[in-house]
Amino acid sequence: MNKFYITTPIYYVNARPHLGHAYTTIACDAVARRQRMLGVDTFFLTGTDEHGQKIERAAAAAGKSPQELTGEVSAEFRTLWDRMEISYDDYIRTTEPRHQQGVQALWRTIRANGYIYKGTYTGQYCVFDELYVDAVGPGAPCPVCGRPTETVQEENYFFRLSDFADRLLKLYTDQPDFIRPEARRNEVIAFVRSGLRDLSISRSTFSWGIPVPDDPKHVIYVWLDALANYITALGYGSGDTALYDKFWPADVHVIGKEIVRFHCVYWPAFLMAAGLPLPNQIIAHGWLLFEENKMSKSRGNVVRAETILSVLGSDALRYFLLRETVFGQDGSFSFDALVQRYNSDLANGLGNLASRTLTMITRYFDGSVPDFPAAAFTTAENEIREAAETTISECNQLFSEFKFSVALELVWIKLVAAVDRYIVKNEPWALAEKPAEDGKSRLAAVLYTSAETLRIATALTHPIIPDATSRIWEQLGLGEITKLRLSELKWGQLAPGTRVGKVEAVFPRADKSAIERMQKMEIVQNPATPEVEIKPATTDATVNSAVRPPESGSATPKDDHKISIDDFAKIDLRVGQVKVAEKVKGADKLLRLEVDLGTEVRQVVSGIAGSYAPESLIGRKVVIVANLAPRKLRGLESNGMIVAAAPENGSSVLVSFLEDVPVGTRLK
């Protein structure tokens, strides 16, 4: 069957799209585009994951309905993909009826096969990770994210994951390429070998999700919901399963390394339980680090793709991400490296080669690809030709292994740089001066060889840099590049007599100001430094350094703003525990809290109602400025204040501890 089905994860809409999302999606797009160019019937799916308690709460905090919030963010993702020339064939949202219907059908099938039962769970739950947490007591932090967990007791449906350990291990053995890279595969095998417990697959403590069939008090666990998108988008569980019949199982699910377990353990088990075919491969890439640090919302160092798009264009971003990083390993991003790559590889490399080659054809042959006698094709030409032919076949292999960086490097070394060298050695401008007829035919051979190599390099890189290569293709006089069949690409297909178009730079050089412009845009649009809401005068470097991202530019504290340790010691920061929390009537943003400081219980009024529901705070350990002068807010006396980070989007994030700390402990 000549088909290819590739997927990105569906992105969780609790965060705005950033470079990490772009990275996954670009890699999939490059592969999908290449498959289409090979003539394979290709289906490329992406979408958004929109259910769960986290979304429900985020929406409440933003004063929106979950539908409004998810609609907005989902649209943002889609807009970004369009700007990045992502050629997805379908975009699924888990809130769509077609998905809900498919998920419920999947549930029913698994249940009918006897793999779902009802049980009770008591313990800690991390809302952020949508995760039940074992082996920690009440109030303990989530081992994954460090956020406080909540104690819950609920009746749930469970999935008999424990039945699948043997079948999963057999799968990993029989299909060694099922999980890649190798390191991830080994981790998964170790995990499964250590024993599988049944998995809770329903929630009854919130309602933003897909109802469990025949028991609508429960909603289906977000991961079962989300993973199913890979089949519901194809029509599984609907009246029209034509796409499903044609494209399932997927050829490859591309994911980030943080969700390996869900895709390599749970998903195959769900499919086995439902009696459905398994995907052929799951490939996990690494993280994109920003100047050595993990990009994350809480660090405030998330880089938005839009910034790069607006300054350098989509090809620059696509090229950089796939060239600079080794797929599977963590990669690092910086504006500096981006601009350097752009200039050295794209502007000075491919762009300049196109420019000089086409200009010479225009100048010396009146804009028409020259013909030449066979005798003019010498050893030098033959070397280039052979390099082009081997590169074509090696690219096939490298792309199929997701080795984008190697493939691109190869094209640049074997084709782009080789032709630049070839041109200088053969000096077409000098040949053009020669009056003799042999000079003319050599000139023709040199320019034909250059143009033909340019054509092949353009064809091979089109899946990665679609925009510029389309334009080079047109300038070569070849029309629509999408009509090209990569499977038939070979040397000599450039027809003499082809009229080249108007020569225009496809990658204009970027100057240093590009870096500054991008940095400035990030700082304005993505206020990187959450300010610690103590008091302006106490924004001391020692307090702030923990949350200050590197290179936050203008935020560097000036010496004359520094304070002494004595100044800092004036602030009495203490650990307290919230005993009572309630809304202050008539005030949207205020909560009245009673906080136990060990020696006394204080009343504190805090403007965090937009970010936290009162009930979610009870029992939580917080940091209190204990010696703040009392102040009246809405008639209530506030004795102290709660320390929270205050990102500029208006929400607040309370300071908390990863380890347990006794109430009353002084911070210093």
Next chain:
RNA sequence: GGCGGCGUAGCUCAGGUGGCUAGAGCGACGGUCUCAUAAUCCGUAGGUCGUUGGUUCGAGUCCAACCGCCGCCA
């Protein structure tokens, strides 16, 4: 703590089963051409191959310990 991985030129990385003078790309420095986007091309840069011991005629390449970094352990 258990299991696994990594540490090679300023930067990013190659270096199956041990053996020519340890490589590539980028950057830096010097030079050149002029078709081209102040692009190209040529040359140079002399890196304890994390540390310390082993095995061996010979070790980035095998073994051990140690240091540092990272991943997985619901």
